[in-house]
Amino acid sequence: MAADVLMPQMGESVAEGTITRWLKKEGEAVSKDEPLFEISTEKVDAEIPSPIAGVLGKILVKEGQTVAVHTVVAQIEAVGSLGSLGSVGSAETPQKSASKAPESATAGTERTEGTDKSKAGASAEKESSELLRASPLVRRMAEEHGIDLSLVEGTGTGGRITKEDFMAYLERQGSATAPKAAPPKPVPAPTPAKTGERDESVPMTIMRKRIAEHMVMSRRTSAHVTTVFQVDLSRVAEIYRKEKAGFENQEGVKLTYTPFFIRALIDSLKRFPILNSSVNGDQIVYHKDIHMGIAVALEGGLIVPVVHHVDEKNFLGLVRTIHELAARARQKKLTVDDVQGGTFTITNPGVYGGLFATPIINQPQVGILGVGTIYKAPVVIQDAIAIRTVVHLALSFDHRVVDGAVADQFMASVKKYLEGWEESLWA
Amino acid sequence: MHSAEGSTIRHQASAVPQSWIPLPQTSDELRPLDVFSLDFVPYNDAWNLQRMLVEKRKRNEIADTLLLLEHPPVITMGRNAKPENLLSTPLELQQAGIEVVESDRGGDVTFHGPGQLIGYPILDLSKIRRDVVWYVRVLEEAIIRTAQDCGVRAVRVPGCPGVWVNNAKVASLGIHISRWVTSHGFALNLNTDLNFFCHIIPCGIASCPVTSFQQCLGKPLDRSVVEQHLVQHLAGLLGLEKGELWQRMS
The missing domain is CATH 3.30.559.10 (Chloramphenicol acetyltransferase-like domain)
Known part of the structure; x- marks a missing residue:
C-alpha cells in the first residue's frame, strides 16, 4: 500500500509551498522521520521528514514547483506493509493481521534484489510492530475505516497510537486523499507552466x-x-x-x-x-x-x-x-x-x-x-x-x-x- | 488530555492572521530563552555550532537559545547561487580579506562582516507556534522595535521579507527549519562597512540598496546596547523569558 506524502502547512496563513530539493530519489529507501524533501516559503527553508518508513515511489511534484498545502507530492510504498492485507481483506481483525507478521517478512525477502530495498523491508517490519501499540478502540476504528495503522504516527506513551492521533490522521486523509468523499483541493490560480521535453528551464540570475x-x-x-x-x-x-x-x-x-x-x-x-x-x-x-x-x-x-x-x-x-x-x-x-x-x-x-x-x-x-x-x-x-x-x-x-x-x-x-x-x- | 487541551488553545491564538501577538502561555512558568553573545565567529564554526544546538534542541537537552555574534568578512553562497554573481575575482576577494563559503542554506549570495549583528535563534517552534510566516514577522518586528529604540524608523516592505529604512535593506533574513527547530536567522547592519556589499550584488539594481543603523543615524552604535533591546523584544514576542546570558569573547 502506498502512503501519500503531503505538502505540509507551515503556518496559519501559508497556502502553498515550493519544493526546493528532493533528498531521496524514486525507488530509494527512507526510514520514518528521515528528511525526505525540502520546501521554502517566504524566507524559510524547511526540511520535511518522511511520515513512514518505506520506499519512495513516484515523485509527483518536482523541484521548483509550487503547490497548495496538503497537495500530494509523492507516494511512499510501505514495503511489506500489513496495510495491503488490511485493505484487501478488511474483515480481518488487526490482531489477525499482526499475527501474519511472518508473511510480511516473506514479502520483504522477496524484494532482496537491492540492499536498499531489503533494508527498507526491515524497517517496515519494525513499523509493523507499532500495530500492536494501539488500544482496542483505535484498532476497531481502524478496521471500520479500512486504515492501515502502520501509517499513523503515535504520540502516546511509547509511541502508542491514541484516538487523537487516529482522528488527526483520518482528517488529513479525508481532506487530501479521499477523492470519492471530497474532490482534491484545486491548486490556486498561477499553476507553474508545464515544462515540455523541448523546453529549457533556466534558473534566474540574482x-x-x-x-x-x-x-x-x-x-x-x-x-x-x-x-x-x-x-x-x-x-x-x-x-x-x-x-x-x-x-x-x-x-x-x-x-x-x-x-x-x-x-x-x-x-x-x-x-x-x-x-x-x-x-x-x-x-x-x-x-x-x-x-x-x-x-x-x-x-x-x-x-x-x-x-x-x-x-x-x-x-x-x-x-x-x-x-x-x-x-x-x-x-x-x-x-x-x-x-x-x-x-x-x-x-x-x-x-x-x-x-x-x-x-x-x-x-x-x-x-x-x-x-x-x-x-x-x-x-x-x-x-x-x-x-x-x-x-x-x-x-x-x-x-x-x-x-x-x-x-x-x-x-x-x-x-x-x-x-x-x-x-x-x-x- | 492536557496536551490536547494545550493545542486547542494554540490553535485559537494562531487564528489571528498575520499577527505577531505572542501566544498565551499554557503553563504558569515561562520557558527561558538562553542567549549566547559571542564576539567574532567564523561562518563555518558558527554553522557547526548551530547544527549541534539544533540536535540538542530536538532532543530537548537545551532550552530555546539565541546566538548573537559577528562574522569575519564572508560571502556565503546559497545552494542556488551562481559563481558569476560574484562581481569580484577570487583574488580581489582575498585581497579584501573576504572568505567565500558555500552554505547549504537556500537562496542568494550574501555578505556578512564586522559591524553586522548576526542572530541565530535555535527555537523549537512546535512549542511556540507552528507557523513560519508568523516567525518571520516576529523576527522583523523585534528588529523594527529595536530600531525604534535606537532612533531609526524602520518598516516592512510587503512581499519582501527583511527590515527596511527608506526602502534600503537594513536587516535580512534567512531561516532553516528542521522538525520545527529553527536555525540561521537574521543579519542586522549596525555599523557594517556597506562597500563590502559591492563585491556581490549587481548593486545597480535599485531594488536592493543596503543601509545600516550607522548610516541612518550618522554615528556608530554600541552593539551591546542594541543586543539588550533586541533580546528583550524577541523574548517578549516569542512569549519566552529572558534566560541566562552568556558572554564569551572567543
Missing part, C-alpha cells in the same frame, strides 16, 4: 530575481498612473545636430538627448517638489536635493546609476557624468553609492522605435519619466501642417501622493522647457 522582485514590489506599493505628453523637439533637435560634432571633438564625449531631458526635469522638479519626494510609512519625505537615476540597459538586465546633486551640475558636467556612469555600469564597476539615493528616474524605452511606454516607478521614488522614440511627424501648427521632430514623454507617478493635475502641470512645464530651449550647452 540580478534577474532582484529586478523581478523590485518590479512586483513597486507595482504593489505605488498607485501607478501614467500621463503621456507629445513634445515638439524641433528646437532641441536642431541644437543637437549643430553641436554634436563640436561637442565630441572638443570635449571627447558623445552628446545624447538625455541631458536635455534631465535639464528640463530638474527645472520642473524644483517647481513641483512633490515629484521629488518619497513615501515612508505614512509620511511624505520631500527631498531637497535632486539625485537623478538613469536607467541603463545591460545584457540580461538593467541598472540605475544615480547622478547625485544633478541640479548643481552644468550641461557639460552632466554629459560627462552620464557618460562616465554608463561606462562603469556596463563594466560592472559601480559602487554602492553610485546606485543609491535616487530621487527621480529617467528611462529611455524609445531606443527601438517605441512611441512611449508606461514605466514602473523605481521605489521609493514617486515618479519616473519614460522617453519615447524621437521622430519626424506631421504636426498641426496654427491650422497648418508642418513636419516637426517630436517625442512622447510618459510620466508614471504615484497617485497616492501626486495628484493628476499636479502631474500634468509638471509635464506641461517639462514640455515648455524643451520646446522653448534657451540654455547654452557650453555655459
Whole structure:
C-alpha cells in the first residue's frame, strides 16, 4: 500500500509551498522521520521528514514547483506493509493481521534484489510492530475505516497510537486523499507552466530575481498612473545636430538627448517638489536635493546609476557624468553609492522605435519619466501642417501622493522647457 | 488530555492572521530563552555550532537559545547561487580579506562582516507556534522595535521579507527549519562597512540598496546596547523569558 506524502502547512496563513530539493530519489529507501524533501516559503527553508518508513515511489511534484498545502507530492510504498492485507481483506481483525507478521517478512525477502530495498523491508517490519501499540478502540476504528495503522504516527506513551492521533490522521486523509468523499483541493490560480521535453528551464540570475522582485514590489506599493505628453523637439533637435560634432571633438564625449531631458526635469522638479519626494510609512519625505537615476540597459538586465546633486551640475558636467556612469555600469564597476539615493528616474524605452511606454516607478521614488522614440511627424501648427521632430514623454507617478493635475502641470512645464530651449550647452 | 487541551488553545491564538501577538502561555512558568553573545565567529564554526544546538534542541537537552555574534568578512553562497554573481575575482576577494563559503542554506549570495549583528535563534517552534510566516514577522518586528529604540524608523516592505529604512535593506533574513527547530536567522547592519556589499550584488539594481543603523543615524552604535533591546523584544514576542546570558569573547 502506498502512503501519500503531503505538502505540509507551515503556518496559519501559508497556502502553498515550493519544493526546493528532493533528498531521496524514486525507488530509494527512507526510514520514518528521515528528511525526505525540502520546501521554502517566504524566507524559510524547511526540511520535511518522511511520515513512514518505506520506499519512495513516484515523485509527483518536482523541484521548483509550487503547490497548495496538503497537495500530494509523492507516494511512499510501505514495503511489506500489513496495510495491503488490511485493505484487501478488511474483515480481518488487526490482531489477525499482526499475527501474519511472518508473511510480511516473506514479502520483504522477496524484494532482496537491492540492499536498499531489503533494508527498507526491515524497517517496515519494525513499523509493523507499532500495530500492536494501539488500544482496542483505535484498532476497531481502524478496521471500520479500512486504515492501515502502520501509517499513523503515535504520540502516546511509547509511541502508542491514541484516538487523537487516529482522528488527526483520518482528517488529513479525508481532506487530501479521499477523492470519492471530497474532490482534491484545486491548486490556486498561477499553476507553474508545464515544462515540455523541448523546453529549457533556466534558473534566474540574482540580478534577474532582484529586478523581478523590485518590479512586483513597486507595482504593489505605488498607485501607478501614467500621463503621456507629445513634445515638439524641433528646437532641441536642431541644437543637437549643430553641436554634436563640436561637442565630441572638443570635449571627447558623445552628446545624447538625455541631458536635455534631465535639464528640463530638474527645472520642473524644483517647481513641483512633490515629484521629488518619497513615501515612508505614512509620511511624505520631500527631498531637497535632486539625485537623478538613469536607467541603463545591460545584457540580461538593467541598472540605475544615480547622478547625485544633478541640479548643481552644468550641461557639460552632466554629459560627462552620464557618460562616465554608463561606462562603469556596463563594466560592472559601480559602487554602492553610485546606485543609491535616487530621487527621480529617467528611462529611455524609445531606443527601438517605441512611441512611449508606461514605466514602473523605481521605489521609493514617486515618479519616473519614460522617453519615447524621437521622430519626424506631421504636426498641426496654427491650422497648418508642418513636419516637426517630436517625442512622447510618459510620466508614471504615484497617485497616492501626486495628484493628476499636479502631474500634468509638471509635464506641461517639462514640455515648455524643451520646446522653448534657451540654455547654452557650453555655459 | 492536557496536551490536547494545550493545542486547542494554540490553535485559537494562531487564528489571528498575520499577527505577531505572542501566544498565551499554557503553563504558569515561562520557558527561558538562553542567549549566547559571542564576539567574532567564523561562518563555518558558527554553522557547526548551530547544527549541534539544533540536535540538542530536538532532543530537548537545551532550552530555546539565541546566538548573537559577528562574522569575519564572508560571502556565503546559497545552494542556488551562481559563481558569476560574484562581481569580484577570487583574488580581489582575498585581497579584501573576504572568505567565500558555500552554505547549504537556500537562496542568494550574501555578505556578512564586522559591524553586522548576526542572530541565530535555535527555537523549537512546535512549542511556540507552528507557523513560519508568523516567525518571520516576529523576527522583523523585534528588529523594527529595536530600531525604534535606537532612533531609526524602520518598516516592512510587503512581499519582501527583511527590515527596511527608506526602502534600503537594513536587516535580512534567512531561516532553516528542521522538525520545527529553527536555525540561521537574521543579519542586522549596525555599523557594517556597506562597500563590502559591492563585491556581490549587481548593486545597480535599485531594488536592493543596503543601509545600516550607522548610516541612518550618522554615528556608530554600541552593539551591546542594541543586543539588550533586541533580546528583550524577541523574548517578549516569542512569549519566552529572558534566560541566562552568556558572554564569551572567543
